[in-house]
Amino acid sequence: MAASTSHSFCSSLAIVVLAVLVIFTGSSSALSKNHYSKSCPKVFTAVQSVVQSAISKQPRQGASLIRLFFHDCFVNGCDGSVLLDDTSSFTGEKTAGPNNGSLRAFEVVDDIKSKVEKECPGVVSCADILAIAARDSVEILGGPSWDVKLGRRDSKTASLSAANSGVIPPPTSTLSNLISRFQAKGLSTKDMVALSGAHTIGKARCVVFRDHIYNDSNIDSSFAKTRQNKCPRTTGLPGDNKIAPLDLQTPTTFDNYYFKNLISQKGLLHSDQELFNGGSTDSLVKTYSQDVKTFYSDFVKAMIKMGDINPLTGSSGEIRKNCRKVNN
Numbered sequence: 001m002a003a004s005t006s007h008s009f010c011s012s013l014a015i016v017v018l019a020v021l022v023i024f025t026g027s028s029s030a031l032s033k034n035h036y037s038k039s040c041p042k043v044f045t046a047v048q049s050v051v052q053s054a055i056s057k058q059p060r061q062g063a064s065l066i067r068l069f070f071h072d073c074f075v076n077g078c079d080g081s082v083l084l085d086d087t088s089s090f091t092g093e094k095t096a097g098p099n100n101g102s103l104r105a106f107e108v109v110d111d112i113k114s115k116v117e118k119e120c121p122g123v124v125s126c127a128d129i130l131a132i133a134a135r136d137s138v139e140i141l142g143g144p145s146w147d148v149k150l151g152r153r154d155s156k157t158a159s160l161s162a163a164n165s166g167v168i169p170p171p172t173s174t175l176s177n178l179i180s181r182f183q184a185k186g187l188s189t190k191d192m193v194a195l196s197g198a199h200t201i202g203k204a205r206c207v208v209f210r211d212h213i214y215n216d217s218n219i220d221s222s223f224a225k226t227r228q229n230k231c232p233r234t235t236g237l238p239g240d241n242k243i244a245p246l247d248l249q250t251p252t253t254f255d256n257y258y259f260k261n262l263i264s265q266k267g268l269l270h271s272d273q274e275l276f277n278g279g280s281t282d283s284l285v286k287t288y289s290q291d292v293k294t295f296y297s298d299f300v301k302a303m304i305k306m307g308d309i310n311p312l313t314g315s316s317g318e319i320r321k322n323c324r325k326v327n328n
């Protein structure tokens with residue numbers, strides 16, 4: 001009797017231990033959508049109201065917020081490192097090739113952070129703010145919504161060389177470059193194509209699309225001419241900084257016109273048109289151009305996967321008080 005009781009106690013204990021192991025090691029990340037449900041339930045309304053008012057004033061801010069999240073996650077993981085200003089002890093990511101004169105909406109992030117700090121001081125990380133603000137931007141601009149996984153902490157440093165190391169693919173990339181850059185971050189070719197659909201909103205500078213509109217042959221000729229009118233062939237300022245929408249039809253709506261444009265050879269960047277240029281991703285571009293629901297659902301899955309890239313959790317990193325600076 002005593003032996004059997006202790007035996008069943010032992011097996012129950014073993015089951016509990018196993019269950020705990022499965023929960024902690026079997027889940028794909030330490031992040032959870034309920035992370036702030038006790039510590040800061042108002043975080044979602046706080047972030048959303050600032051994002052909403054920024055987009056109402058200027059729709060492009062939504063695009064810029066989404067891109068900040070991408071550039072944060074691809075450089076040392078989603079850790080808020082992209083938001084740090086340079087200091088005497090390190091040069092951060094802001095002046096790196098893919099970011100300098102290009103990343104924007106840092107003031108919107110500051111406004112979100114101040115509002116969230118008022119609600120729950122010292123609780124919500126800047127890395128999580130980027131994830132929530134990216135989701136809200138997509139939704140406000142007419143795209144899908146989803147539950148964001150949370151619990152990332154903020155880095156205490158940032159690295160210019162990491163941001164310049166090529167982890168963020170340049171607009172001159174070939175299809176195979178794009179595929180391998182995303183693969184290096186655990187993202188599939190499908191994730192890469194779906195995420196590229198973020199170019200359904202926002203703008204790019206002449207300096208990043210000049211070669212495509214003057215030198216490439218896989219571009220609609222009247223579209224190329226239209227873009228050439230506002231992007232001079234000669235390099236240098238101020239021409240380099242002239243901007244054009246990435247999606248010529250609906251540049252402030254999160255829809256699937258980006259993919260429709262690719263089918264008619266009206267991609268703005270060389271890298272955009274690589275996704276529909278006779279290669280392995282043509283069929284997926286075609287699917288997304290015809291079926292916005294499939295695009296949305298693949299985009300959401302890919303955004304969640306991108307948000308899982310190397311987060312700082314537990315006691316790593318910190319919760320910054322000011323997204324531009326590490327705490328003292």
Ligand code: HEM
Pocket residue numbers: 060062063064066067070101102103104169170171172173178192195196198199201202203204205206208246269271
């Ligand atoms: C596939 C590889 C990608 C390449 C080569 C690429 C390249 C670029 C370039 C060159 C620009 C214009 C920058 C400028 O002129 O200042 C841009 C803008 C943008 N990118 Fe990407 N990108 C890629 C993937 C992504 C991903 C994964 C996202 C987000 C999920 C994204 C979101 C955006 C947005 C929203 C803009 C417009 C930003 C604004 O208007 O401020 N891109 N991208």
Ligand SMILES: *[C@@H]1O[C@H](CO)[C@@H](O)[C@H](O)[C@H]1NC(C)=O
Pocket residue numbers: 095096100101
């Ligand atoms: C960043 O861009 C500014 C002008 O926008 C330029 O003066 C500066 O040299 C650039 N920095 C780097 C590191 O390229």
Ligand SMILES: *[C@@H]1O[C@H](CO)[C@@H](O)[C@H](O)[C@H]1NC(C)=O
Pocket residue numbers: 210211214215233
């Ligand atoms: C186009 O290609 C030519 C020759 O390869 C090169 O000299 C030029 O810089 C390229 N870019 C533009 C915008 O013409």
